[in-house]
Amino acid sequence: MTLQFRFAILSDPHVALPATIWDNPGRFHLVELSIPVLEAVFERLDPLNLDFLLIPGDLTQHGEPENHTWLVQRLAKLPYPTYVIPGNHDVVSQFATECSIGLSDFPHYYEKFGYSDPSQLYYSCQPLPGLRLIGLNSNGFDASGQQFRSGWLDPTQLDWLKQALAEAGDDLIFVMLHHNVLEHLPGQSRSHMGQRYMLQNTNALLPLLQAAGAPLLFTGHLHVQDVAQHQQGHWRLHEVTTGSLVGYPHPYRILELHRDALGWALQIESGRVTQVEGLPDLQQSSREWMGDHSFGFMLKFLTEPPLSLPLAEAEQLAPDLRYFWADIANGDARFEFPHLPQPLQQFLTRFGALSPTGELLPIDNNATLRF
Secondary structure, eight states: OOOOEEEEEOBOOOBOOGGGOOOOTTOOSOGGGHHHHHHHHHHHHGGGOOSEEEEOSOOBSSOOHHHHHHHHHHHTTSSSOEEEOOOTTTOSBSSOOSSSOOGGGHHHHTGGGTOSSTTOSOEEEEEETTEEEEEOOOOOBOTTSBBOSSBOOOHHHHHHHHHHHHHTTTSEEEEEOSSBSSOSSTTGGGOHHHHTTBBTTHHHHHHHHHHHTOOEEEEOSSOSOEEEEEEETTEEEEEEEOOBTTSTTOEEEEEEEEEETTEEEEEEEEEEOOOBTTBTTHHHHHHHHHHHTOHHHHHHHHHSTTTOOOHHHHHHHGGGGTTHHHHHHHSSOOOOOTTSOHHHHHHHHTTSSBOTTSOBOOOSSSEEEEO
């Protein structure tokens, strides 16, 4: 198969028109910058002759109809096709309210961006001959219409997916969903804090992907730059999760796929929005913002399992970890905390970009993935 193309990913843009912005003192991300940062990325992507753009969810601040409408109109002006899926912020309740759209409304807004059948919350399409893109909805709801805390693929969708994968034939398969399927942080699937970013029923999805030989997942939600891998026999799955456009480090990705004598190669390069009007040093300002808002987050991190430190001890340690999450979000982190207790040092070091043998393995931002 001859297939060579270039595409981009931006994730979790949390688009918020000024009139819709509501204050949340604990938030890490800067929704007031959502539109200027998004425009900065579009300006950088414009001359690249892209084949398409992927946006794996959290398109809007909180599912507001006016924010969805604005984004649909803006995406329609791009010179390349765009494919989207819903994030937890796009459909905050199963049914529409005065402030947000309902789950079934989402595909009607985005008919031109993957949802050729707006009666379905998932789709399969061919962005290019020989490439199959499958967009999934990982937002689940309980009987009262309240959103599940973590991701979920319902049985009907899984049955549809099995058929869609079978019909892909010899196409190269890309799968996009909002919640993480693989762990991007140590112990993520076992952590109360980490589980909310993951799919609950990963064990139902992975066998379907393995049977189809699907090599690539594209996700968001976690707001970090990370590439995770899963090996099962001869099958290797790569999951590329992309950080939020409205949070440090305001990243986006440009990817090129080709095939050579060694097989498929996906080259990933990551960029950063470094300035917007009024913030000439966005990277530093944003990192400080995250640091300023990190204390409560780090207290929770330190006092919950598996660390379960006493609150008084956690309060003393948290200031030393002011930039811990910012460095994780930036990707390819290397942590050294020689002044901290040895057991805590060892635990925190695991969150860096290390190989199983302890060597630095910088693949979160710029890498070539082979499959």
